[in-house]
Amino acid sequence: MTERAMDIDLESLINTHDQPFVVIDRHYRIVAANQRYCASHGVAPGQVVGRRCHEVSHHSARPCHENGEACPHLALFGHGEAVEVVHTHFHADDQPERTRIRGHVLRSADGSTYLGEQMFPLETEPGSLCDTLQMVGRSPAFLSCVDHLARVAESEASILLYGESGVGKELAARFIHARSSRAGAGFIVINCAAVPESLFESELFGHERGAFSGSGGLKKGLFELADGGTLFLDEVGEIPLALQAKLLRVLETGEFRRVGGTQSLTADVRIVSATNRKLLDEVDAGRYRLDLYYRLAGIDVELPALRERAADLPELADFLLGRLGGGQSVCRLAPDALAALQAYDFPGNVRELRNLLQQAALRCRDGFIHAADLRLPVMHPPAVPPAPLLPRASAASLRDLERIHLQSLLDAHGGHRARVAAALGITERTLYRKLKQHGLGR
Known part of the structure; x- marks a missing residue:
């Protein structure tokens, strides 16, 4: 069988997939792609073969693992494993699309190994209502x-x-x-x-x-x-x-x-x-x-809190500023403002971020929002007072000691049970039972 015949058979095979499918060699080069893959990235089949996968799907000159992403290519050719990951891919118009990628080990007649990637887009369709609201992030x-x-x-x-x-x-x-x-x-x-x-x-x-x-x-x-x-x-x-x-x-x-x-x-x-x-x-x-x-x-x-996905802050802020500006980002974040946001805890999460940016945009004068424009609340770690010592160590006094210590932690953390539980190294459920035993936290 000639090499060209093998290419035709391979393309015919992967075109039977309803989902985008691409075959990649160990040098990141695409050796075959089905019509769904080519259509989703706006390229003709003859134009995609030979190009590097990360250039087509990520619009990046570097492999995705060099940008901190879990990489099916590295998993297969570096560790011999076929893995499933979630990435953000880009269409020809730079429209992002979150995609689940399932890696497959493919071997040719001469024993060479290739990576087959089957893709399952997670959005209903690019530009859909869900996609254009606040489902923004790549963390x-x-x-x-x-x-x-x-x-x-x-x-x-x-x-x-x-x-x-x-x-x-x-x-x-x-x-x-x-x-x-x-x-x-x-x-x-x-x-x-x-x-x-x-x-x-x-x-x-x-x-x-x-x-x-x-x-x-x-x-x-x-x-x-x-x-x-x-x-x-x-x-x-x-x-x-x-x-x-x-x-x-x-x-x-x-x-x-x-x-x-x-x-x-x-x-x-x-x-x-x-x-x-x-x-x-x-x-x-x-x-x-x-x-x-x-x-x-x-x-x-x-659902993750915003502080658990701080890497999404630049993209989220840019997106929200664009929405506040009617589709055009009138203001941009200065480096000091972005650093301030990334250091902030965001107890109100994305809703709080939007409100902060809305108010800061009104104070923006030179096209850039600076840290001072954000007027972030000052977050001081609560000082936890030591539990007072009681004169006797009877069973009753130990119970009193626990009650006093729990009350002091509740006061120090503003009644936030999750933080009190974290300070004690116990679950919130265990904490609740202790509070109930002592008649606290009602």
Whole structure:
């Protein structure tokens, strides 16, 4: 078989893949690519063969491992392993696209080894709604999270998103919906913390005419409106205990009644919920039902805080400034401002970053935002006072000593339990039990 015949057979084989597929030699040169790969990068098949893979997919003159990324090429030719990673690739117009890459070991008839890369784009399509909001970043923590979201989107299981305030939980929920089989149906949102307890049941399940004072006509609830689609329960930890049983029933049976109604209705709804609370701690405290927790947390996903993906700050800031400027970045970050942001803890995460940049842009005079324009809060590490010594070491006094020490840590950390637990070297769940034993932290 001639070399040209082998090329034709190889191209025919990889063109059977629905996903982009490329074959690379040990010198990073592309030896074959299917039509999907060429189309996604805006190059003709005859123009891509012979080029280095990182030049085409990363728009970089250096291999991705030299830029700090996990590299399937290095894993195969350096360690003999075929790995799966998540990278940010670029289209011909420099539009970024997060992509899951699955490496394969390929061997030719003469025994030479090649890397086959099969690619699974994580966005629904370049430029989609999710892609143009705040799903911005290339850090390992962020890419791993996006990959996890893309995987769970393919399931019909209920999903519980956990993350600090401001990390983008609703955006993550929209990403899941857009990647799911329900993308063509509705995405309905309810903020459980913003609905009064007296109206909560009516919001979820609707009400009949005259069901209560002020109910002038029939109203469909959010479950009905989300039929066939996704219902996003934001701040799900705030649902009153008295109403949790009613939500549990509809999750178990798919049936509900409007307030004031007698007819049982059904709705086919996928539940995605979000919280910044540790719901198992709420269960321990008797404020949350364990059976409801398990219904909501079919799959749980933790979203990284901004301080865990500080490498994304330059790109995030540029993106947010562009949005604040109506698509054009009127102001740019000066080096001292970027350094100040990277040293900041961001307790309010991306939401806080956006607010800081919005205010700093108003103070920007020379086209650059400087550190002084940001007016960052001064973050002082809390001084932890030593626990006072008690005169006796009886069982009762040791209990008192623990109580006093816990209270001093709570005061020093402003009541932030996660930081107190970290200072003690214990889990938040263990800390909660200790606080409960001592009647603290209520």
